[in-house]
Amino acid sequence: MKKKITLKQIAKELDVSISTVSKSLRNSPEIGEETRLKVQAFAKFYHYKPNNIALSLKNRKTKTIGIIIPEIVHHFFSTVINGVEQIANENGYSVVICLSDDSFDKEVLNMELLANGSIDGFIMSLSKETQFKGDFHHITEVINQGMPVVMFDRVTNEVLCDKVIIDDKQAAYEAVQTLIDKGRKKIALVTTVDYVSVGKLRTDGYVKALLDNNLPFDEHLIIKIEDVDTCEIIIGKLLEEEAIDAVFAVNEIFAVTCIKTANKLGLNVPKDLAVIAFTDGMISKYSTPTITTVSQSGIKMGNRAAKIIIDRLESEDESEDENYTTEVIETFLVERESTA
Amino acid sequence: MKKKITLKQIAKELDVSISTVSKSLRNSPEIGEETRLKVQAFAKFYHYKPNNIALSLKNRKTKTIGIIIPEIVHHFFSTVINGVEQIANENGYSVVICLSDDSFDKEVLNMELLANGSIDGFIMSLSKETQFKGDFHHITEVINQGMPVVMFDRVTNEVLCDKVIIDDKQAAYEAVQTLIDKGRKKIALVTTVDYVSVGKLRTDGYVKALLDNNLPFDEHLIIKIEDVDTCEIIIGKLLEEEAIDAVFAVNEIFAVTCIKTANKLGLNVPKDLAVIAFTDGMISKYSTPTITTVSQSGIKMGNRAAKIIIDRLESEDESEDENYTTEVIETFLVERESTA
DSSP states (O other): OOOOOOHHHHHHHHTOOHHHHHHHHTTOTTSOHHHHHHHHHHHHHTTOOOOOHHHHHHHOOOOEEEEEESOSSOHHHHHHHHHHHHHHHHTTOEEEEEEOTTOHHHHHHHHHHHHTTTOSEEEEOOOHHHHHHTOOHHHHHHHHTTOOEEEESSOOTTSOSEEEEEOHHHHHHHHHHHHHHTTOOOEEEEEOOTTSHHHHHHHHHHHHHHHHTTOOOOGGGEEEOSOGGGHHHHHHHHHHHSOOOEEEESSHHHHHHHHHHHHHTTOOTTTTOEEEEESOOHHHHHSSSOOEEEEOOHHHHHHHHHHHHHHHHHOOOGGGGGOOOEEEEOOEEEOOGGGO | OOOOOOHHHHHHHHTOOHHHHHHHHTTOTTSOHHHHHHHHHHHHHTTOOOOOHHHHHHHOOOOEEEEEESOSSOHHHHHHHHHHHHHHHHTTOEEEEEEOTTOHHHHHHHHHHHHTTTOSEEEEOOOHHHHHHTOOHHHHHHHHTTOOEEEESSOOTTSOSEEEEEOHHHHHHHHHHHHHHTTOOSEEEEEOOTTSHHHHHHHHHHHHHHHHTTOOOOGGGEEEOSOGGGHHHHHHHHHHHSOOOEEEESSHHHHHHHHHHHHHTTOOTTTTOEEEEESOOHHHHHSSSOOEEEEOOHHHHHHHHHHHHHHHHHOOOGGGGGOOOEEEEOOEEEOOGGGO
């Protein structure tokens, strides 16, 4: 018996991208005819079986939810998974998890793997690379075949489906407003590069809070860090060159690095420098001083995503199909020593 | 078409445990005849399909590895997963993850879910409850049907399979020896309850290091913490009542709590109290002072577990089947400020 061929193997054999294979197999006009026919012929010869979700869905339920997340060494994503597990288990569902490792290709392959009869629906957060490329065909394909998808946190407007998000702009606004209320006037933003949707929204919230309070906006105070290993040097430079009195950091590691670097330079946190971080994880709770954070409510986000997908899976009413919701989970500030 | 019935549903309908259903279906003599026949009749009526792994293995490879871990908000397990992913992806394998949530029933259900044709083999770490019950029939069943299992970290001698471990006893011994070499004489052990295999081994290493150095062994200095929320109170009591000069903690949270509690009591770390933790995670790296740790080499452990299972899956030589290895990964001490 011939081994089953995968999308990845077809891509490798024909020296094209996984995305090209995937699009060719569903006759996408984006792919030139020659390539499309070549891929289809190859797939047919090797008996490649595309997902036949619609068919399998009619006949059976796996009572399993698939989660695809970008990374696992990340407290926020771990807590979302716990939130999904809670509600899923209460309702008799199992959960399987795949990691995209922030890679577009891995996201496509994992969706192919799970959609192939193992699960009833997806809960997912987009990989950085998928957001950067703006290619979501693998997700719309799954939805078009009748399998529900709920996106959380890193979502896109280009796919119509249920979404669970926090209002990143508003949350950032409130964090910066808190710093301003405490008398801080020169507030830096330590963030990542912009192609992750949430990064851009948090920057917008930061800028809006400054302008609403008639504080000058200085783009030198927005520090974009791509590689976490360079974070200490870049933050050190910021603290030496600019007389800032507060930092809003988009994650815990940037925040704790600010604190440690400030201490080395003889600055006291919170007296000389107040710090607020996005994401309420373990580092903030156990750092010295402890760090004030914007809690993203990962458990609640997971709970809601699971509830939405289960309701959709168990609803008999097919007319609801297009009635997608975007649920906004409230964030809240966990005040700790770094802003006391 | 009748919906497929699961082990869990059978257990619920007949008001018996999942384990009883699972054992009845494979004719285990541990289960009384009446129950056994009842379960079998029920399963037959509902066309329950047990895993038919041996058959599916002969016909196809999924090129997918299943991982089952006790919890996900845990830096060590996350790094092991990353280690497995690295080697798996290099070799064209996908990875799916399920969480047992430290529950025996969830472990059994997840193994049933994945073994049912989705994966070629398991990499797993036992749930606390499984270790406590000492019931491993779900694992031996999978192995007997021809599916390879590699256990890591939390393993058992009662199942014959490949294992990847660290020498927990030796690692604990070396950590305590390091404290003794630095002149510490009254060293406390802050640990969990003993039914997790690694907890017991670490205690053994602690005791052996004391005795080998002719230091008195005082069981009041072994603090067992079951609920992390009580950790601060228990450690505070220890520090107030006993004039200890060092702590060996089996995880980062216990270690950082020791440091914070010591600070509150006016003790300086490392001057008055040296601290070493097991598990090299984010908290140790970003705590103030930073914490000296025993690195469990999670990435390396994941790498090795993946290599072993892939070699086994791709080996044509069936005579190797019983030739199980237990690979011991070397730990190393990451010296930081808490022992300086």
